[in-house]
Amino acid sequence: MVVKVYGPIYGCPKRVVVCLIEKEIEFEGVHVDLFKGENKEPEFLKLQPFGSLPVIQDGDYTLYESRAIIRYFAEKYKDQGTDLLGKTIEEKGLVEQWLEVEAHNFHPPIYDLVINLLFAPLMGDPSDQKVIEESDKKLEKVLDVYEERLSKSKYLAGDFFSLADLSHLPFGHYLVNQTGRGNLVRERTHVSAWWDEISNRPSWKKVLQLYKYAV
Amino acid sequence: MVVKVYGPIYGCPKRVVVCLIEKEIEFEGVHVDLFKGENKEPEFLKLQPFGSLPVIQDGDYTLYESRAIIRYFAEKYKDQGTDLLGKTIEEKGLVEQWLEVEAHNFHPPIYDLVINLLFAPLMGDPSDQKVIEESDKKLEKVLDVYEERLSKSKYLAGDFFSLADLSHLPFGHYLVNQTGRGNLVRERTHVSAWWDEISNRPSWKKVLQLYKYAV
Numbered sequence: 001m002v003v004k005v006y007g008p009i010y011g012c013p014k015r016v017v018v019c020l021i022e023k024e025i026e027f028e029g030v031h032v033d034l035f036k037g038e039n040k041e042p043e044f045l046k047l048q049p050f051g052s053l054p055v056i057q058d059g060d061y062t063l064y065e066s067r068a069i070i071r072y073f074a075e076k077y078k079d080q081g082t083d084l085l086g087k088t089i090e091e092k093g094l095v096e097q098w099l100e101v102e103a104h105n106f107h108p109p110i111y112d113l114v115i116n117l118l119f120a121p122l123m124g125d126p127s128d129q130k131v132i133e134e135s136d137k138k139l140e141k142v143l144d145v146y147e148e149r150l151s152k153s154k155y156l157a158g159d160f161f162s163l164a165d166l167s168h169l170p171f172g173h174y175l176v177n178q179t180g181r182g183n184l185v186r187e188r189t190h191v192s193a194w195w196d197e198i199s200n201r202p203s204w205k206k207v208l209q210l211y212k213y214a215v
Numbered sequence: 216m217v218v219k220v221y222g223p224i225y226g227c228p229k230r231v232v233v234c235l236i237e238k239e240i241e242f243e244g245v246h247v248d249l250f251k252g253e254n255k256e257p258e259f260l261k262l263q264p265f266g267s268l269p270v271i272q273d274g275d276y277t278l279y280e281s282r283a284i285i286r287y288f289a290e291k292y293k294d295q296g297t298d299l300l301g302k303t304i305e306e307k308g309l310v311e312q313w314l315e316v317e318a319h320n321f322h323p324p325i326y327d328l329v330i331n332l333l334f335a336p337l338m339g340d341p342s343d344q345k346v347i348e349e350s351d352k353k354l355e356k357v358l359d360v361y362e363e364r365l366s367k368s369k370y371l372a373g374d375f376f377s378l379a380d381l382s383h384l385p386f387g388h389y390l391v392n393q394t395g396r397g398n399l400v401r402e403r404t405h406v407s408a409w410w411d412e413i414s415n416r417p418s419w420k421k422v423l424q425l426y427k428y429a430v
Contacts, residue, residue, distance in 0.1 A: 049360045049363065049364075064312060065311070065312045065319070068312040068314070068315045069308075072308035072311065075304055089290055089291050090276055092287070092290070093276070093284075093286075093287035094278070096280070096286050096287065097278055097280045100282055101280065103319075104280070104318075142265075145264045145265060149264075
């Protein structure tokens, strides 16, 4: 039975889709229209009580939260497709550390930019200029740390591509291509080379080909 | 060599301390004074480039981000002390899911309350009333989902205590005891019973005895 992924046209679910492709797992997308509020309907809330995307169904097993889902598949299919976890407990610790950095340092400011620069105008809501300015400053500082780190290792957790890098793809794409912030990446030699490396992987190209971004 | 934990008087590092006690791992605390800005000094930034707590040193291995650290120790000492990861890949997936819910749904509003109700007055900063009201509303909704979940299983990920429950202890303590929000827990039968269960574990009592909260 193929894995079902809910909401693949949106950012966070693409984190799951690119992981499934790297792990060579068969899947199908199930459309959920956030603009029509389908994520707040009772049927959906039975799967994900917070009304967020993504959710997956793997047979009769249901799981939500994109970074929990990618850990689950990376472990369940450890020996299939690309190993995304590292070989030792110490390597895995660093994968976890940089996954957390992505979630808590990188994601919030770029998410706020996407909401204010892309979604708000589309919904007829005002953009918050103060949030935009603060997010830009936060991203600069975060990417300075990445530049330093990536001057010492090819990928975030070491010299191997992992969940930590993969997790940056959906909102890194927004950063570089859809919010006019490509310069934040291009001004930093090692971040720029890292971004080219990970965003040129066949798995990510396949995601973009299968599911265009909703915004 | 005992594990070093930086900043154990603060909230997030207590997530690590309670995990080390559950796993029966020897450790020592290293004081870092946030109020004096010691977390922004060059020596500290070499360990944690974002200037955040906690950091651990396990021999010559350094790791930061509390939820990455607890996963590392839970896995490294899988067969020592309390098993905090679940027995199957499916159980572990649910532990990961609820760890992510703690990080993304539970933590942000209670963190904002702690900053505005406890730290801001201490630093002579103004409290943001709008943030306080929004955080209260968010917490109510989150705890409604917890109430439903905990009516079906004793702990968040199933009928076993795990990293997902443990991760709630440091800021659950703030919620119940230091921000005047105990009613949010006590008004919900299953959340209340769960909180009593996890906060009465000897490990958490030991944490409170060893390291009083800074605020």
